[in-house]
Amino acid sequence: MTSKKILTLVFVKEPGKILLGMKKRGFGQGRWNGFGGKVEKGETILEGAKRELLEESGITANSLNRVGLINFEFENDPVILEVHIFKTSDCIGSPIETEEMRPQWYAEDSIPFNQMWPDDHLWFPYMFSNKIFEAYFLFKGMDVIVSHWIKEMKNL
Ligand SMILES: Cc1cc(-c2ccco2)c2oc(N)nc2c1
Numbered sequence: 001m002t003s004k005k006i007l008t009l010v011f012v013k014e015p016g017k018i019l020l021g022m023k024k025r026g027f028g029q030g031r032w033n034g035f036g037g038k039v040e041k042g043e044t045i046l047e048g049a050k051r052e053l054l055e056e057s058g059i060t061a062n063s064l065n066r067v068g069l070i071n072f073e074f075e076n077d078p079v080i081l082e083v084h085i086f087k088t089s090d091c092i093g094s095p096i097e098t099e100e101m102r103p104q105w106y107a108e109d110s111i112p113f114n115q116m117w118p119d120d121h122l123w124f125p126y127m128f129s130n131k132i133f134e135a136y137f138l139f140k141g142m143d144v145i146v147s148h149w150i151k152e153m154k155n156l
Pocket residue numbers: 007008009027028033034036037072081083117118119120139
């Protein structure tokens with residue numbers, strides 16, 4: 001019997017560069033990623049994404065664009081992570097380090113994929129080319145992708 005945990009990921013974009021955060025503790029610690037986390041009771045997924053971006057980076061998004069939906073499954077784990085991916089270039093504030101994340105800008109052509117989740121290099125091209133996508137990844141542990149698919153969508 002599987003269950004779903006809904007999470008968000010927000011990527012802040014400026015021409016030619018992307019803001020990533022080094023996760024300082026908890027799930028995904030030691031990897032660069034977007035900003036996000038759980039969706040709380042009583043908030044929409046969009047509201048949760050904006051809240052997590054502000055909490056983790058100090059940045060306020062005036063608007064977010066939905067770019068992808070990824071389901072992550074782990075072998076021998078009934079909880080599937082349903083991760084809603086957003087992108088924004090319409091923000092207020094400069095990134096600050098928080099307890100959760102250490103922010104850093106990266107040029108689009110020098111993203112530290114070797115210090116990120118192993119799926120990222122597979123779907124980042126969809127995000128950069130403004131292709132809305134849906135994806136599924138089956139993990140064995142935290143580092144090995146057993147199987148996956150990615151498909152471009154007209155909308156989510
Ligand atoms: C298995 C997995 C989980 C996440 C995640 C957790 C919280 C938000 O996202 C990932 O994020 C990325 N980029 N790859 C990921 C793989």
